[in-house]
Amino acid sequence: METIKMNNKPLICALDIGSTKVSILVAEATSDGFKVIGTAKVLNQGLRQGSIVDIGKTTDAIRRAKREAELSSGRELSEAYVSFGGLYVRSFDSDGMVAVADKEVSQLDVDNVLKTAQAVVLPEDREIIHVLPKEFILDGQSQIDNPVGMQGVRLETNVHLITGVRTAFPNMMKCVESAGLKVKEFVLEQYASSICVLNQEEKELGVCLVDIGGGTSNWIIYLKNKVVATGAVPVGGINFTQDISIGLRTAPKDAERIKIEHGHCLPAAAELEEQIDVPDVGGRGLRTVQKRNLCEIVSPRAQETLKLILDDIENSGFKDQLGAGLVLTGGASQLTGLVDYATYNFETPIRMGAPHITTNINEAIDSAELSCGVGLLEHAYSKYTFKDVQRRVNKSSSSSSSVEDSFKNFGRHFKEFIGL
Template identity: 40%
Template sequence: MSKDANLIVALDIGTTKVCAIVAEIKSPDEINVLGVGTHPSNGLKKGVVVNIDKTIESIKSAVAQAEDMSGCEIRSVYVGVAGGHVQGMSGHGMITLKSKEVTAPDVERAIESASAVMIPSDREVLHVIPQEYIVDGQSGIKDPVGIYGMKLETKVHIVTGQITAAQNLVKCVHSAGMDVSDIVLEQIASSEAVLSNDEKEIGVVLIDCGGGTCDVAIFYGGTIRCTENIPLGGDHIDRDISLGLSTPLSEARKIKEKYGSAYAENVPSDEIIQIESVGGRPPRKIIRKDLAMIIEPRMEEIFSMVRKAINRSGYKDLIPAGAVITGGSINIDGSQEIAEKVLGVPVRIGQPNSVGGLSDHTSNPLYATGVGLLLYGVKSGGEKMIKIKDENVMKKVIESMKNWFKEFF
């Protein structure tokens, strides 16, 4: 594969796995996956880099595997950035009107004054979403231009992000020897792979349940409106099983992936499974429903935290398309049922399915972010944004982060 321009590479750096996917862009509507590499992720906690060296090692291994499988050399990657550091807050602005009638520049000034809030120095304002305008005390105005008055106020939702979280990821990718095509908020990437444009337009919540975290994003009117991060995921289920069945964590994870169910009602009471024991003891037999009784309360807890996040967001009544669940932990049997029961809205499983090539590998919800990064990259034109040699990486990181919440595409 010689022509670099036709290749696109995604690098999803998750809490449990780093995954590199190489694809060939055949046409804007057709991409073909040529290679996939995954390696356990050892340097992240809750989506954030806590050990640079270990993260670089995991990246190198995943990339080497994807290079071997595809026969391509990887020079630049689209990197997914977890949204745990993205926060929303409210702001309020007020200006005196010069001409007794609200003009478009007045609206801009009001929004500007609302954005002038104190934020910590490691954070950057990524986006300001006006929610309503108030003219001379009259609230609930959506479009104030042309209205007579003396005073214009606005209430806004301000989204801020921590620059260092993304910067550390860029540093790891650079140290692993690659340029960064762009950094993309994971929820935006996943949404490209599993949501339809219609869902994003009418209102939908995307829930990505990974190993360390469960990321929530609400889309409405075609764009992402808010994100929430629940610090629970598959790893916590593994711990519960390990304690509940007195088995090592690695074994607990295997048992979960093979026999787990998140909805005990689905599991017959007489089904027996055999699980490995530790320390040379013989395998044991347990009732599969008992395993489900361990998993179900944890999944219930995760989705009830999601429900609370949706209620807090103010978009509760603006998601008629319901919820789309994705991420590795959604592979547990019964996830959809438990999600529907707890959230009280229609739920479907989001499988990334719009790429060709190794679809057996990439149609699993585990790969929603990775496949989404590819699709995002194709849409955005595939340019290299942050090169190893760049002097002002920080400035470019901020520039990319600000794009996340704009009316993207």
């Protein structure tokens, strides 16, 4: 068995627990950015539509992914930024107000006004996960991004609050901890994906990112560079696989492979004569089927999936304000022809979004199913100031502290709220 090397460079570990797979990205942080040094991907059957349905299977998948990521990176992992999502996330706007303590706005005033914005009556079973400031207002002057250092007496804020079901987090935490990792922070899946996939112009103009995963399609809307709405629809790549399995009378694992290798949303694009081999259920033999038949199964499912997503976005009331349209990411967005199909059928600009990062390993990180993982890394890295990373690198190289110690104060200076 390979042994884990000791190395004191600061580490970031992103753990994406999805309905079809658990993936881990391990990165080393430096003052110039982060570099991915290890990856892992393990199938997961412990989640349905983003929620845990089997603690044992989820824990086992995380444990195996952790081991795989440790072998791949040569580093011991002890804590992770963890994605969460699914149908039970709710988000809404809130506001708060405080009197500035001493004429000039301090970080403490900002923290206090953000606290007042969280003083909302929530159902017993809900808790706040993210507080995303939309603007600060100082003595009536609105649209302020960061009021620290400005003179004034009355500080107000508008925020977008993201809430989850209270019991979901201890269950997720139990799986992660039983697998040998501590949860550094939970981050909303589509928020993480949006960090690495969307550009500044899109967020300013108005855009909706849709992360089409295995069991759910999670979306998030930005207007004027701020998060204004989120949502989720219970459809994803698994539905396509099930349709193919039933329609072509083949086992789910064969349907999955056929979908990825031959699936196409536009039957007209499939060569009329093109044939594909389809194994019978139970391994009794192979049949040949026209590729066009497969596309005729895939196409209506694509139509329905996109319609459900767009209807949900429409219900948010922001659909008409999406100047930059939709950006699709997540594993199932890679279905051949999906973007063309969506562009053709729905009157809105649509593009594919995927991460593009370099790594220290012989592996490209550019797949749309890794958007969430890369976004988790970027979110984690954004919390370290340049000096903090530099300080940690210097300290690490001049001390013989353990890997465990090197994590201890990692992120000590991070700013509590995104964008501040």
